[in-house]
Amino acid sequence: MLKDVLKAPMTFHQEVSSDVKVGTRVACDGNCGTVKYIGSVSPFEGIWFGVEWDNPARGKHDGSYDKVRYFQTRHPTSGSFVRPHKVSLGQPITCAIIERYGAVEGDMAGVNKDNLESLKHEIKARFIEMVGFDKVNKQQSHFEDLKIVSVCKMMVNGAGPPGHLQRMCPNVRELDLSKNLLNTWESVAEIAVQLEFLENLTISDNILMVPHNPKALQDHFKSLKYIIAAKMSYDWFQILQCAIMWQKLELLKVPRNSISKLEAPPPGVFSNLRALDLSGNLIENWEEINKLGTISSLQQLNVSAVGISMIQFPGEKKTDLFPSLSLLNICDNNIDKWESISELNKLKSIEDLRIRNNPVLDLESLETTRQFIIARIANLKMLNGMKVCEERRGAEYDYLKKFALEWISLDGLPSAPDKDSQIQQFLCAHPRFPELITKHGLPELSELKKMPMTLAENVINIKFVSPQCPEKTYEKALFPTTEVMNLQGFAKRAFRAKKTPKLSYISCKMPGVEHPMPLFTRNLNFYAVEDGDTIIVRW
Incomplete structure (x- = not known):
């Protein structure tokens, strides 16, 4: 009886009714939009x-239109006028569930065989056999058993x-519920209140007005723990207002x-x-993120x-701040100084860090970069998805060896007004250094390489160019020990290559000759790359 009622055909192409008002969501030819104006448009007749x-x-x-403003859009090309009978007003969720999960006759349960053949051809699975669609469909068509x-x-x-919906x-x-025609949180609440055990809600890509009285909707979302609300055009203050509805919320993805601005809840x-x-989101300033530390x-x-x-x-x-924070993802940002990595050691509970695709990672070789991060953050147990285990002791000791000569030279300076200042500058750059000395002791002088006191004496300046992106040119200061694989990573990001590029170089002493660099585990010294040379990037 219920299914017959819910399967009754809907009138999608309707004349203007009291159900349609400014703010109503509509669809036309697969596109969703919001009604911003209802009325006449001169010189045309009708609504x-x-x-x-x-x-x-x-x-x-x-x-x-014709120099007359009827409504305002957020984008200069996002508006248009359509006749009422051209748009669809959508359907209730019960009809959508029947359409997607209802029983369909036949072994393929309504799955298009041509589409399956196309998929098999695309994944090169000529002999794969598709079975069980009818069984899955029958299971799903028992709506009372659906959990997802x-x-x-x-x-x-x-x-x-x-x-x-509750009975169904x-x-x-x-x-x-993502990418639908819902327009208010009240309409979402009417759905949620009928689902007593609802814990996980995805509401992304909807345009929902923030509720006037969110507290009145708390009982509608009383079991909700996880919400995904991507691409909703919300700012943080709108999200905080909505969050009043979600008293048991444990996970929020926005x-x-x-x-761009944040505030403590x-x-x-x-x-x-x-x-x-x-x-x-475009937050940019870490001071905004600190506001969430409460x-x-x-x-x-x-x-x-x-x-x-x-x-x-x-x-x-x-x-x-952030007393319980154990996992932090800062990938794909513009972090370019090691001091920022050292700051993370101030977090009491940090154990897992994701930090791919940041400029700071290009300052050293891949292996050295990992050692530096481990040495700077004492409690780290996972880095970019890989466990930090026995390597910690080696990473910290190599870090000590890297900067020990600089520390020793500062300690040996005669008393001078700027001595304390220089030591303070060193400790700002390497705040864990005294702790590491206490833990491992200073390396013996025989273990330390006599390295130049300034980076400028120990780097070479290289130009990067690509025939596929002639408008882009990059210059980079590199250590001669930098491996080709690290240069490939930098070049792929810089030139936005779709796959790992192949590198070659042209010596400034022999400008007409291009030398390939096929061995990606070798370094610049191996290929005799010198200051002023040019690396060619192709993919």
């Missing part, structure tokens, strides 16, 4: 919808008739939103939060690709 499309390329203007439901891109506009899918734990908000993902329960923080170039905590000793 028009002024729609701002989620995809700016779908529209034609900014809400103006995805209605992504199903034009869901709301909960549908009161109580129907009483055991759902995980729900994906990547690629409009977050008010009392009672995020009191159970263990993991937070802010990746892809979230005492936070164990994992992802701030990859947010534009930060420096990390700094207040004070010189262990910080009281």
Whole structure:
């Protein structure tokens, strides 16, 4: 009986009704948008919808026509006018679930055989046999047993008739509502309140108005622990307002939103939060991130690709910020100084660090870079997904040997007004050095290489060019011991190569001759690369 009611055909192409108002979400030819205007457009007859499309390329203007403004868009090409009968107003979630999970006759359970053949050809699996679609479909069509439901891109506009979803899918734990036609958190709450055991909600790529009274919706999300809300155009203050609804929240992912400024959450908000993902937002300033340090329960923080170039905590000793933080992801940023890495040693609980694709990693060879990070952060147990075990002692001792001569030379300086200043500068650059001396002792002088006191005496300046990107040229100061594999990594990022490039070089003494560099484990010394030479990058 319920299925028959829910399967009743919907009238998608409707005339203007009381259900359509400014703010209503609509779809047309696979594109979603928001109604921003309802009325006439001179000199045309009849009623028009002024729609701002989620995809700016779908529209034609900014809400103006013939020098008359009817509505305002965020992008200059995201608006257009359409007739009411051209748009779809979507469907309730119950209909979307039946459409996606309902029983379909036949061995293939509605799966397109041509699409399967195309997939087999694409993955070169000529003899693979596709079986079991009918069995899976029959299992999924028992809606009362569904625990994971995805209605992504199903034009869901709301909960549908009161109580129907609760009777239809009483055991759902995980729900994906991304890329639909929902327009308010109240409409999402009407869905969530019918799912008593709902713990995990994905709501990404929807345009939802922040609720006027979020506290009134707390009981609707009383079991919710995990939320993914990517690409919602929210700033941090809107997220904090929404978070009032989620009293048991443990994991929050809000990547690629409009977050640039942060603020400590008010009392009672995020009191159970263990993991937070802010990746892809344009935050840039680490001082903003420090404002989240009062979230005492936070164990994992992802701030990859947010534009930060420096990390700094207040004070010189262990910080009281982020007391429980054990995992930090700072990949794909602009961190270019070792002092920022040393600052992470101030975190009391840090054990796992992800730090790929930052300029600081190009300052040394790959192996040396890993040793430097391990030596600078005492409690680190995982680095870029690899365990830090027996290598710690060797990394710390090699670090001591690397800078011991500089430390010894400072200690041996005669008393002078600037001696303390020089020692302080060294300790700012290497804050763990005295601790490492206490732990391992100073290396014997016989173990130390007589290295130049200034980097300028020990580096060579190399130019990087690529025939495939003639407009780009890079100059880089490198140690002669830098290995080719590290140069390949730098070149791939710098020139945005789609695969690992091949390198060759041209000597400034023989400008017409190009020498290949095929052995990626060899260093610049091996190929006799000198100051002023040029490396050619191809892929």
